[in-house]
Structures are given as structure tokens and as C-alpha cells.
Amino acid sequence: MKYLILSISLLSALSIHAQEPLSLSDAIQIGLERNYGIRIEHRNVQVAENNNTWGEAGRLPTVNLTLQSQNSVRNQQSDNLFFGGQLFPGFELNNQQTYGMTPGVTVTWNIFQGNRAIISKRRLDQLHAESEQNAEVVVANTIQSIILGYYLAVLEQQRLSEFKKQLSLSGDKFEYIQTKYDLGGAVTSDKLLEENNYLTDSASVLNQQLALNNAFRNLNLLLAKDDINTKYLLTDSLAIEDITYAYDDLVDAAFNQNVDLKKIYISQAILGANTALQESSRYPTVSLNGGYNWNRNVSNLTDARYSGPNPDYQNPPEPLVSKTGTYFANFTVSFTLFDGNRINRAIKNAMVQEDIGNIRIDQLKKNVERDLATAYDQYLVRKQLLAINERRREAAEINLQNSEEKFRNGSINSFDYRDVQNNYLSAAILELQATYNLIDSKVSLMRLTGGLVRAYNP
Incomplete structure (x- = not known):
């Protein structure tokens, strides 16, 4: 038993040692700077x-610089060379060397x-x-x-505190x-009986420490910390301001202001720009192709080998x-007269996609309205549940205080006192959970x- 008590004490000490303080605002700031998902989206x-x-967008010209080299060696032969009114067989002029260099600029x-x-460009702005x-x-x-x-x-952490209180009572x-x-x-x-209660509460403390x-x-x-096992001294308590919202x-x-709706509105504008982009294919295209080429060509016949009629x-x-x-x-004007109605089909498809986008907007608005109504009802109910559980915990705490003296003077037995203990622990845990649930509903709203x-990343 002493070994078990020592183990629990050491576990509690380890959970407190070297903890760094962390507030909610600091946690959010760290997450905004280090969170993996946010960093990826910033890169996108x-x-x-x-x-x-x-x-x-294709508004600016394309300028290319080219450099071309031509090198060749030519061997020329002819069995029927006609020269000076006469036919001369066996003409050959071999090893004709030619070198050329052609730099140029094209626009x-x-x-x-x-x-x-x-x-x-408008579509790129929207993207x-x-x-x-x-x-x-x-x-x-x-x-x-x-x-x-x-x-x-x-x-x-607060659940662990309640379990430790229960363990302390069991130990006493x-x-x-x-x-x-x-x-x-x-x-x-x-x-x-009391030893079993003490062991049960000891196991609850160990399990809660694990949680x-x-x-x-x-x-x-979420904070992308290097040490995943970092412990904190959390400086914000599990409390919530009582706020009344108008639906x-x-x-x-x-x-x-819903971020999902704002996103889909931009996506719809992109679909509209895509329709206009397809419609632009109906217009002619005017293009300019210009540039300058300089050529230097060398024909070297100094070492050519001649065999012929001269x-x-x-x-x-x-x-x-x-x-x-x-x-x-050079200017080029091109206009598509007929392409198997590909342009018209592309325009119609783009318009259909735009209509689909409008339907998705209506669907998302209904989903947001439904989720908001659900979250609002949940918030109101959870406010009432929190008030109920606060009162339940207060009553259980008073009953626990009164029952301790009754147990010591023998007015109630161990079974009754244990029930009172468990009722208080259950009421305290339910109050903590009700508080967290209300915070969850507020955050959802x-x-x-x-x-x-707006509140945390203005």
C-alpha cells in the first residue's frame, strides 16, 4: 500500500514538473504560426x-533568342554533266565544306x-x-x-483534480x-471495503492522468510542437461568459461572414469568368510575329578534290x-468559321457549370442555416444543462460535507458514505462536461x- 501511495505521488509530481504556462490566446497564436495545415495553405x-x-494571362509578348549552326561536307558526283555544249562523264567535286551561323530574335x-x-487576368485574380x-x-x-x-x-486536468479529491477522501x-x-x-x-474503494480511486487517477x-x-x-509530450500549466480556466444571442x-x-459561403461565392465568380473565357473563342485572333535573323555562311572549297571535264x-x-x-x-488574323460546334458546346458546358455553382450556393446556404439553427438550439439547451449541473454539484458538495461527520460519528455506514462520494464525483464531472459542451456550442456559433x-486572426 505504501508503494502504491508513493507511485501515485510520483505520477502527480511528474505531471507538474517543468510545465510551461500556456494561455488560450498564446496557443492560438502559436498555432497560427506553426500549424501544418495553415503553413501548407500559405504556400498555396x-x-x-x-x-x-x-x-x-497571355497579355505580354513572347521573345525568343535563337542561335543555329549549320556544318556540312558535300561530295558531288555526276556521270552526265553537260557543259559547253558537250557531255562530260565522270565529274566529281568532293570535300566541299560549308559552315553557317544564324543568330536571331523573334517576337x-x-x-x-x-x-x-x-x-x-480577372480569373487569376479570382483564383x-x-x-x-x-x-x-x-x-x-x-x-x-x-x-x-x-x-x-x-x-x-480538472477531471484529474476531482479524481484526486476522491482519492484523498478514500485515503482518509x-x-x-x-x-x-x-x-x-x-x-x-x-x-x-475501504481498501477496495481506495484502489478503485487510485486506478481512476491513473487512467485520468493518461487521458x-x-x-x-x-x-x-495542433500547435506543431517539436516535443509532442510537452506538458503545460494551462492558465485559462474552464469557464464561459454568459452571452445572449439574437438568432x-x-x-x-x-x-x-461565413467563411465557407465566402469561398463558394469566389468559386462561383471563377465559373462566370470561365464562361466568358469560352465565349472569347468566338472572336477573331490577331497576332504579330516579328524578328530579326542574321546569317553568316562560309563555303570552303580550298581543299575540294576536283575530277572532271575542265x-x-x-x-x-x-x-x-x-x-x-x-x-x-507579319500579322495574322484567324477566325474559326466551323469546328464541329466545339466552341458552342464549351460555352454551353461552362454555363451549365455556372448553374450548378448557383445550386451549390443555395444548398450551402441551407446547410449553414440548418447548422446554425441546430447550434443555436444546442447552445440554449446546454446553458440550461450547465445551470442544472452547477446546482447538482453544489447540492452534492453540501451533502458530502455533511456526510463526512455523520460517517465518523456512525450515523451512516461506509456504503452510504461511498454513495455520497460517488454522487459528488459524478456531479462534479457532469458540471465540467456541461461547461465544455457549452464552450463547444459557442465556438460552433x-x-x-x-x-x-475576426476575434482571433483579425
């Missing part, structure tokens, strides 16, 4: 921002595509905004998870009965060099109405 925003340029520019570039809104959704979800994870750790009772037993004032069954450790690990995962105000806030032929003493510069600027981002 950077990608969308990098793509949001006129060059990506390709789609001057007009039915405002396609302007529409594409950028959508990416930012996706990040806001992740931020809202992460803040909600951190708040609930933080208060879950507080809940488990067991020590009291042990003393009476040693003095001959209690029987073996009484001693064994607290798991809650800390889940919180550390109509909540509905207005949800329809205007006995006086001599190779040129120097390579033959030619240089050519070419400027060009804030999430649905966009209040989490």
Missing part, C-alpha cells in the same frame, strides 16, 4: 500570387483574342482570392480545433478504518563568305458566423 497562396500576372504577340487576356479564402477556411477550422483542444486539456477513510481496525473497533470486511497526457499530445499536434443577428452574420579548274584560294540580315514583321477569424 504564394503559388496563386506568383501566377497572378499579365504574363500568365510573338497575340494582340487581340476577344479580350481573352483581360478575362484570364488568388479563392486561395486566400481557402486559407481563411483552414485558419477558422484550426482556431476552432485549438480552442476545443485547449479546453479539452483543461477539462481533463481507509486510514481511519485501518486505525479503528487496529484498535479493534472495525471488522475485516470494513477494512477490505490528460493524450489531450496534451493532441494539443501539441436573426446570427443568421445575418452567417450569410455575410582541266584548268582551280579551287578558290580563300573561303567564300556571305552575310545576310533579315527583318520581318462563432465558426458559423465567421466570428473566429
Whole structure:
């Protein structure tokens, strides 16, 4: 028994040692900076921002620098060379060497595509905004998870405190009965009963400590802490401000500030831009293709081997060099007269997708309205349940205080006193759970109405 008491004491000491203080606001700030999901979405925003340029939209020209080299060796043979009115068989001019270098600059520019570039840029703006809104959704979800994870750790910590109170009472009772037993004032069954109660409460403390450790690990995962087993001294208590909400105000806030609705509105605007993008294919395309090429060509016949009808032929003493510069600027106008109705089908499909997007907006608004009504009703009910459980815990605490003296003077037996103990523990745990549930409902209302981002990440 002494070994068990020592083990419980050591466990309690380990749970307190080297704990760093952590408030809810600090936890949210750490999560906003380090949470894996938020960091990933920030990178996605950077990608969308990098793509949001006129060059990506196709408004700017394309400039290419080219450099081409041509090198060849030519062997020329002919059995029927006609020269000077005569036919000379067996003509050969081998090892004709030619070298060429052609650098050039070309510019390709789609001057007009039915405002396609302007529409594409508008679509890129919307994709950028959508990416930012996706990040806001992740931020809202992460803040909600951190708040609930933080208060879950507080809940488990306060549950542990209640279990320790129960263990302390059981230990006092067991020590009291042990003393009476040693003095001959209690029987073996009484001693064994209290020992069993003490062991049961010891196991409850150990299990609750495990639940607290798991809650800390889940919180550390949300905060992306390097040490997943970090313990905290949580400075915010499991308490909630009594707030009265007006349902109509909540509905207005949800329809205007809900992060999921804001995201789908942007997605719908992208679908509208896609329809306009498909319609731009009906217009002609005007493009410019211009540039400059410079060519230097060398024909080296100094080492050529001649065999033919002209006995006086001599190779040129120097390579033959030619240089050519070419400027060009060409305009092209193209218009699709018929493509198997592909353009019309693409436009109709884009319009259908836009209609689907409108249906999804209506569906999401109804879902938000339903979730808000459910969360609001739940909030009101949980407020009442908290008041009930607070009163239940107060009554159980008074009964426990009165029953302790009755047990010591023999007015009630161990079974009755144990029932009183268990009733108090159950009432205290239910009150803590009711408080956490009310916090959960409040956070849900804030999430649905966009209040989490405004409150914690303005």
C-alpha cells in the first residue's frame, strides 16, 4: 500500500514538473504560426500570387533568342554533266565544306483574342482570392480545433483534480478504518471495503492522468510542437461568459461572414469568368510575329578534290563568305468559321457549370442555416444543462460535507458514505462536461458566423 501511495505521488509530481504556462490566446497564436495545415495553405497562396500576372494571362509578348549552326561536307558526283555544249562523264567535286551561323530574335504577340487576356487576368485574380479564402477556411477550422483542444486539456486536468479529491477522501477513510481496525473497533470486511474503494480511486487517477497526457499530445499536434509530450500549466480556466444571442443577428452574420459561403461565392465568380473565357473563342485572333535573323555562311572549297571535264579548274584560294540580315514583321488574323460546334458546346458546358455553382450556393446556404439553427438550439439547451449541473454539484458538495461527520460519528455506514462520494464525483464531472459542451456550442456559433477569424486572426 505504501508503494502504491508513493507511485501515485510520483505520477502527480511528474505531471507538474517543468510545465510551461500556456494561455488560450498564446496557443492560438502559436498555432497560427506553426500549424501544418495553415503553413501548407500559405504556400498555396504564394503559388496563386506568383501566377497572378499579365504574363500568365497571355497579355505580354513572347521573345525568343535563337542561335543555329549549320556544318556540312558535300561530295558531288555526276556521270552526265553537260557543259559547253558537250557531255562530260565522270565529274566529281568532293570535300566541299560549308559552315553557317544564324543568330536571331523573334517576337510573338497575340494582340487581340476577344479580350481573352483581360478575362484570364480577372480569373487569376479570382483564383488568388479563392486561395486566400481557402486559407481563411483552414485558419477558422484550426482556431476552432485549438480552442476545443485547449479546453479539452483543461477539462481533463480538472477531471484529474476531482479524481484526486476522491482519492484523498478514500485515503482518509481507509486510514481511519485501518486505525479503528487496529484498535479493534472495525471488522475485516470494513477494512477490505475501504481498501477496495481506495484502489478503485487510485486506478481512476491513473487512467485520468493518461487521458490528460493524450489531450496534451493532441494539443501539441495542433500547435506543431517539436516535443509532442510537452506538458503545460494551462492558465485559462474552464469557464464561459454568459452571452445572449439574437438568432436573426446570427443568421445575418452567417450569410455575410461565413467563411465557407465566402469561398463558394469566389468559386462561383471563377465559373462566370470561365464562361466568358469560352465565349472569347468566338472572336477573331490577331497576332504579330516579328524578328530579326542574321546569317553568316562560309563555303570552303580550298581543299575540294576536283575530277572532271575542265582541266584548268582551280579551287578558290580563300573561303567564300556571305552575310545576310533579315527583318520581318507579319500579322495574322484567324477566325474559326466551323469546328464541329466545339466552341458552342464549351460555352454551353461552362454555363451549365455556372448553374450548378448557383445550386451549390443555395444548398450551402441551407446547410449553414440548418447548422446554425441546430447550434443555436444546442447552445440554449446546454446553458440550461450547465445551470442544472452547477446546482447538482453544489447540492452534492453540501451533502458530502455533511456526510463526512455523520460517517465518523456512525450515523451512516461506509456504503452510504461511498454513495455520497460517488454522487459528488459524478456531479462534479457532469458540471465540467456541461461547461465544455457549452464552450463547444459557442465556438460552433462563432465558426458559423465567421466570428473566429475576426476575434482571433483579425
